Amino acid sequence: MELKFSNLRNIGLVVFSAFILTGCGDEPASSTVQQLSCPTDTAPSNLSGYARMEYEVMAATNEMRTRPKCLIERLETLKSRFNGNILTNDDRTLVRTVEGAAAVAELIDFLKNAPTAGALVRNENLDKSARDHQKEQAVTGATGHYSDDGRNPFDRMSVYAKVNPAGENISYGAYGGETGRDVVIALAVDDNVPDRGHRTNLMMEGYQQAGVACGTHPVYGSMCVINYGGTVKPL
Secondary structure: OOOOOOOOOOOEOOEEEEEEEOOOOOOOOOOOOOOOOOOOOOOOOOOOHHHHHHHHHHHHHHHHHHOHHHHHHHHHHHHOOEEOOEEEOOOOOEEEOOOOHHHHHHHHHHHHOOOOOOOOEEOHHHHHHHHHHHHHHHHHOOOOOOOOOOOOHHHHHHOOEEEEEEEEEEEEOOEOEOOHHHHHHHHHHOOOOOOOHHHHHHHOOOOOEEEEEEEEEOOOEEEEEEEEEEEEEEO
8 A cells, every 4th residue: 555645546554553561570660750841852963764763753752751742733733634534644645544633633632631651761672672573574564563473572572681561562654744753643643543552552651661663664665663661671
């Protein structure tokens, strides 16, 4: 399904997949911070392509966790771009959704009163487990959390570290735009996911660290795998 055309006969889909794993033992304590002024920092100038997108995913995740209201302005713009269930992206490509603007409006209401959570630190071992899955699906064109050999996200993380609790979000395709911030917004909107599992992962208090790997996907154009962890003990 191609996302790079702007007429109604070539409408792409954005696909999301969430996986949440909880283990035994005490979860790390969360930190609650006050909503502050919205961040203005941009990615370092030496980053480009998917490396820049990965940086933006981490920055936007922490923006949502620590300053949730800062996403509302972008969401209001997206809400105005719907024609029924069709969203017009920044580059004029079209995305067919299920819930349309209603899901965006619901997220706006959620963010107005959302509790904050502690910022996540990027972890190289979670980067590696996310990269393994991204590289595989960049070749196979598969979607979802299970590897071709049947491993789940926890299995992949366990190659590099003991992680508890743990979770994974995956986004395929573009929703609104092609920045890492748009990836996070798409996961938070969680169109056609009644339990909003991706939003739950994004805001999970027990998580302290995350890894991210973005790259190409032969069906949806692009994808990002985000692995989350509370305590992460390298092997």
